[in-house]
Amino acid sequence: MAFLGTGAQGASIGADFVAAGHDVTFVEQWPDHVAAIRENGITVNLPKRSFNVRVPALHLCQLAEVRQPFDIVFIVMKAYDTKWACQLIEPYLAPDGLVVGLQNGMTHEDIAAVVGRERTIGAVIEIASNMFVPGITNRENDHDTSWFAMGALDPKTQERVESVADLLRCTGTVEVTDDIRSAKWMKLVVNAAELIPSAVVDLPLADAARDPGMLEVMREAGYEAMRAALADGSKIVSIIGMPPVTTNDPERYVDQIFEKVLTTFSSQDTLTTSLQDWRKGRRAEVREVNGWVVDILAAHGQTAPMNQRVVEVALEIERGTRELTTANTAVLVEALHKVRSNA
Structure with missing residues (x-):
């Protein structure tokens, strides 16, 4: 197996695979991180324990040295990197190999466009991690509060999902679903509510x-994102270990799932991946999350003014024309008042 992308999330999950005795190779684009792993292994700091494992680590340019194809590739990269990452790894994937996208956003279709639907497994990931030092990842969720969902895009591949899910259970709870598209939409709903909005302030x-x-x-x-999900044909499904959906009120379900993330899957000092990106000088998944909501609703003749304003402010921050500061709260609250006054 290969983990393509071994930042905060990929490194901690991949390290669990190594600790469980699986044959794993890390493939990474950060040279200092590759060097640190080769010298000292990968160290995972969890809330109440730490561990270190040794694992083969390749830089992207060293993939050309791979001789034995990978049976399974877990992609744990930013949503905007999905297409080129799949194009990079596809020549090194076994003919019946599978690619699993452990990512935010609706990346499963990007994966399938490169490797084929029959070789694609969509996934939902709910853990919180951060990495600021090469070779060391800090994971805020131990196995008991780490949650994943998996499902095939091609019904003929669905029978293979359980075996892959069983591998992933070395790092957390894994549910297999035959509607991974809806599950990914539900995760995007909560991501639209939390990732960029909290980073902006x-x-x-x-x-x-x-x-x-x-x-x-x-x-x-989140409410706008749920409207986009439903307009796009998604169903309201249970994720992150929540009980079966019993409410007929989509907005009520958004409140419930957001509360679950706040109370179970994050700590008082959790920085979203988007804020981590900005503090590292990198761009965040703005267009792939909140921008996706705007685009999907526009395609159905609807608007998403709150998400649109979030996207505008976020892109201004990335362009350097707006400061990253708590003062941006006032900008978003003003936009909320406009949304409600026009409702």
Whole structure:
């Protein structure tokens, strides 16, 4: 197996695979990280324990040295890197090999466009990690609060999903679903509410939710995302270990799932992956999450004004024309008032 992308999430999951005795290779684009892993192994710091494992690590340019094809490739890269990453790894995938996208966003279709639907497994991931030092990842969820869902795009491949899920159970709870598209949409709903909105105000997720007016901003972004999901043909399905959906109120379900993330899958100092990206000088998954909501609703003749404003502010931050500061709360709250006054 290969883990393509071994940042905070990929490294911690891949390390669990190694600790469980699986044959794993890390493939990574950060040269210092590759060097650190080769010298000292990968260290995973969890809330109450730490461990270190040795694992083969290749830089992207060394894939050409691979002789034995991979049976399974887990892609744990940013959503915007999916297409080129799949094009890179496809020549090194076994003819009946599988690619699993452990990513935010609706990346399963990008994967399938490169390797084929019959070789694609979509996945949902719910853990929180950070990495600021090469060779060391800090994971905030141990196995008991790490959750994944998996499902094939091609019904003929669905029978193979359980065996892959069983491998992934070395790192957390894994549910197999025959509607991975809906499950990924539900995760995008909560991501639209939490990732970029909390990053825009330069606060940990929990602090952002407590900032006056921001919880309502984040919920509104989630409500629009749920409308996009339903317009796109998704069903409201249970994810992240929540009980079966019993409410007929989509917005009520958004509130429930967002609360679950805040109370179970994040800590008081959790920085979303988007804020981590910005603090590292990298771009975040703005267009792939909140922008996706805007585009899908536009395709159905609807608007997503809260998500649109989030995207605008986020892109201004990335262009350097707006400061990353808690003062941006006022901008988003003002946009929320406009949304509600026009409703």
